[in-house]
Every structure is written in C-alpha cells, then in structure tokens.
Amino acid sequence: MRVRSLGFATDVAVLRAGGSMVVEDDDHLVVRTPSNPGYWWGNFVLVADAELLAHGVEVFHGEFPDVGHLAIGVDGSDGAVPKKITELGLEADVSVVLTATSVASAGVVDAEVRSLSEDGDWEQLLELRRQDDHPATDDVYQRRRVGEVRRLVESGAGVFLGALREGRLVSTLGVVCDGSGTVRYQHVQTDAGHRRQGLAGHLVAAAAQVASHRWDVDRFVIVADPDGPAINLYRSLGFHECELQVQLARPPHSSVTA
Ligand SMILES: CC(C)(COP(=O)(O)OP(=O)(O)OC[C@H]1O[C@@H](n2cnc3c(N)ncnc32)[C@H](O)[C@@H]1OP(=O)(O)O)[C@@H](O)C(=O)NCCC(=O)NCCS
CATH class of the missing domain: 3.40.630.30 (Gcn5-related N-acetyltransferase (GNAT))
Known part of the structure; x- marks a missing residue:
C-alpha cells in the first residue's frame, strides 16, 4: 500500500527513522515499535480507507495479540470518521495537517x-x-x-x-x-x-x-489539534491546512472485546 496522506506518510517516515518496523500489505501497513509496545501510535495498523476498518481491527488483533490498546489509522485527507467506530469501542481523534514551503521568522526571545x-x-x-x-x-x-x-x-x-x-x-x-x-x-x-x-x-x-x-x-509539515493552543501560531508562521488525519483508538482495559 502506498500511503497517500502527508500526515501518515510523515508519521511512518519518522517512526522508521527512529527504528520502528513497517510491514506493507496491499491494503494496509503494520507499524511496530518493539522498544515501546505501549506507544499506541508506534504500534498500529494503517488502513487504506474507512471501508477497511473492520479488516484493520482483525489484522491488529492478529499482529498485536499481547498489547492492551487498539489503534487504527485511516489513510486519506478528508477527515471522514467511519460510522462503525462506536460498536468497536473506538474513539476518533481528527488532527489538522499543515504545510509550508517556507516558515516566517519569529521574534527574538530571552533564552x-x-x-x-x-x-x-x-x-x-x-x-x-x-x-x-x-x-x-x-x-x-x-x-x-x-x-x-x-x-x-x-x-x-x-x-x-x-x-x-x-x-x-x-x-x-x-x-x-x-x-x-x-x-x-x-x-x-x-x-x-x-x-x-x-x-x-x-x-x-x-x-x-x-x-x-x-x-x-521542499516543504515543512506539522500536525495540530484543531482546537489546540498551537494551530493559530502555526498559521501565523505561514503554515496552511492541507488535510485532516483520522486516528482511531481504544485504550487498554476497555470492556468492548471486538
Ligand atoms: C502550544 C504551545 C507549544 C505554545 O507554546 P508557546 O511558547 O506558548 O508559544 P508562543 O508563545 O510562541 O505562541 C503562543 C501564543 O502567544 C502569543 N505570544 C507570543 N509572544 C507573546 C507575548 N510576548 N505576549 C503575549 N502573547 C504572546 C503568540 O502570538 C501566540 O498567540 P496565538 O495562539 O494567538 O497565535 C504550548 O501552549 C504547549 O506546550 N501546549 C501543550 C502542548 C501542545 O499542545 N503542543 C502543540 C502540539 S501541536
């Protein structure tokens, strides 16, 4: 699978550079960070689109039988959250991916x-x-x-x-x-x-x-919470929104077993 979104492509690139392992299949990727099994977004399955969510969950359980969490990324850029997440006990986190070809200089600081x-x-x-x-x-x-x-x-x-x-x-x-x-x-x-x-x-x-x-x-990429304290700062430095990133997760010890 070729990762289409800038958010996940750069997440995976950073993880690879930090020593995580990435195994590619036709319609999903498995990302694994053996040095930190409790790191949800270092141990997750990325599916090519929202239709593949149930498949991604099945792959996750097969690949990570011993971790408590469940983490599925949905490749894409429109921020659409699959309807099935509630029955799977997953919560959606939608982040904004921003990009800039150059970054404005900021003021002098006392540090x-x-x-x-x-x-x-x-x-x-x-x-x-x-x-x-x-x-x-x-x-x-x-x-x-x-x-x-x-x-x-x-x-x-x-x-x-x-x-x-x-x-x-x-x-x-x-x-x-x-x-x-x-x-x-x-x-x-x-x-x-x-x-x-x-x-x-x-x-x-x-x-x-x-x-x-x-x-x-060629370009800089930064990911922000749409309601967080950083996004306006990034905009003021020249970043503009280019896509939305969907991460679906269920914490350990959840009562849902699917
Ligand atoms: C987001 C975060 C990193 C910002 O750090 P910061 O050092 O306060 O950032 P800055 O001071 O450069 O800018 C923050 C705001 O203060 C303003 N500001 C900068 N200098 C100022 C000054 N001297 N007086 C008043 N306001 C000032 C900036 O214009 C900016 O305003 P805006 O939010 O309206 O754009 C910080 O709030 C944080 O650590 N939050 C928790 C972690 C987090 O959310 N990280 C972001 C992940 S995407």
Missing part, C-alpha cells in the same frame, strides 16, 4: 536556543515531557519516547531544539527528515510557566532554518 545533544539534555526533555501527554502514560513510556528522540538525533535523521532559561529547558521541538525533501515537526512543547512569550514560535522558525541548512527541503 539560550540550541540543539539538544548531551546526556543532561535528555533528562531535561524527560522532565518537560512529564508535564505533558496523556494521563495514562507512565514514566517508562516517557523514557522510551525520549530514547526514540535520542536515536533520531544520534542517527542524524532529526534535530531537536531547546530554549533554555538559567540552564533549564523550557521549550522544545524536533524536526525530522528522511531525505525525501519533506521535513516533519515533532512534539512542540513549552513549559506551562513560560507560555505565550514567543518561545515555541521562535523555535518553529529556528528549526526551519536549521533544517534548511542540513537537508534539501
């Missing part, structure tokens, strides 16, 4: 801005990540996610920037490129006590510059 690369940086990133994310995620999960970031950086496929104040990491994001010309932003986050001071905007712009020096870039 040291640099790439993350040292042991202490990964501990600080873990600390910041603990503030964020789903309440169901635990520390082991977060450590493994930071380990994936480190592998991306050490392999040269990714750059993670940080803004530090008095030596403390207060804002961060990553950019990853698989050599295709498309650069995907990852995990934009600012410490709750340092928001709305221009830090994330500055890093989004700085990362575009770093990426353009490092890779041959």
Whole structure:
C-alpha cells in the first residue's frame, strides 16, 4: 500500500527513522515499535480507507495479540470518521495537517536556543515531557519516547531544539527528515510557566532554518489539534491546512472485546 496522506506518510517516515518496523500489505501497513509496545501510535495498523476498518481491527488483533490498546489509522485527507467506530469501542481523534514551503521568522526571545545533544539534555526533555501527554502514560513510556528522540538525533535523521532559561529547558521541538525533501515537526512543547512569550514560535522558525541548512527541503509539515493552543501560531508562521488525519483508538482495559 502506498500511503497517500502527508500526515501518515510523515508519521511512518519518522517512526522508521527512529527504528520502528513497517510491514506493507496491499491494503494496509503494520507499524511496530518493539522498544515501546505501549506507544499506541508506534504500534498500529494503517488502513487504506474507512471501508477497511473492520479488516484493520482483525489484522491488529492478529499482529498485536499481547498489547492492551487498539489503534487504527485511516489513510486519506478528508477527515471522514467511519460510522462503525462506536460498536468497536473506538474513539476518533481528527488532527489538522499543515504545510509550508517556507516558515516566517519569529521574534527574538530571552533564552539560550540550541540543539539538544548531551546526556543532561535528555533528562531535561524527560522532565518537560512529564508535564505533558496523556494521563495514562507512565514514566517508562516517557523514557522510551525520549530514547526514540535520542536515536533520531544520534542517527542524524532529526534535530531537536531547546530554549533554555538559567540552564533549564523550557521549550522544545524536533524536526525530522528522511531525505525525501519533506521535513516533519515533532512534539512542540513549552513549559506551562513560560507560555505565550514567543518561545515555541521562535523555535518553529529556528528549526526551519536549521533544517534548511542540513537537508534539501521542499516543504515543512506539522500536525495540530484543531482546537489546540498551537494551530493559530502555526498559521501565523505561514503554515496552511492541507488535510485532516483520522486516528482511531481504544485504550487498554476497555470492556468492548471486538
Ligand atoms: C502550544 C504551545 C507549544 C505554545 O507554546 P508557546 O511558547 O506558548 O508559544 P508562543 O508563545 O510562541 O505562541 C503562543 C501564543 O502567544 C502569543 N505570544 C507570543 N509572544 C507573546 C507575548 N510576548 N505576549 C503575549 N502573547 C504572546 C503568540 O502570538 C501566540 O498567540 P496565538 O495562539 O494567538 O497565535 C504550548 O501552549 C504547549 O506546550 N501546549 C501543550 C502542548 C501542545 O499542545 N503542543 C502543540 C502540539 S501541536
């Protein structure tokens, strides 16, 4: 299956670059991250269209008999959510995929801005990540996610920037490129006590510059929650919406057995 959507194509490219395994079939992909089995969107089935949802669920159970969650991505760009999700106990998450060919520069910030690369940086990133994310995620999960970031950086496929104040990491994001010309932003986050001071905007712009020096870039891609705090910022920096991404998931310990 050839992934059509920019959202899933770049998700899969980032996962591959971080060491995940991807097995392709005619109408679906199986993505597996053995180093982090509890990472839903590192262990999922991507189906070619909404009609294949039931098939995707069957494939998922066959491929991941021991994980608690169920995660199915629906390739496409219109954001249509399959009607069957309720009977399968799945919840839909529809995100906006935005793209830009160039990113506007953002204002000056009162912080040291640099790439993350040292042991202490990964501990600080873990600390910041603990503030964020789903309440169901635990520390082991977060450590493994930071380990994936480190592998991306050490392999040269990714750059993670940080803004530090008095030596403390207060804002961060990553950019990853698989050599295709498309650069995907990852995990934009600012410490709750340092928001709305221009830090994330500055890093989004700085990362575009770093990426353009490092890779041959045709376009930048970023994914946002349509109702989240970041989407307007991305628009103001030159990103525009190009598609909607549908992710369907059921958490572990759900009572539905389908
Ligand atoms: C989204 C997030 C990363 C933004 O970080 P941030 O450092 O506050 O971002 P910025 O300060 O650059 O921009 C945020 C807003 O503050 C505004 N702003 C920037 N500097 C400002 C200042 N000095 N005074 C007042 N407002 C300011 C920006 O214009 C922007 O406004 P907008 O939302 O209306 O576009 C942060 O809220 C966060 O970590 N949220 C949780 C994780 C998350 O949702 N990440 C996004 C994943 S897609």
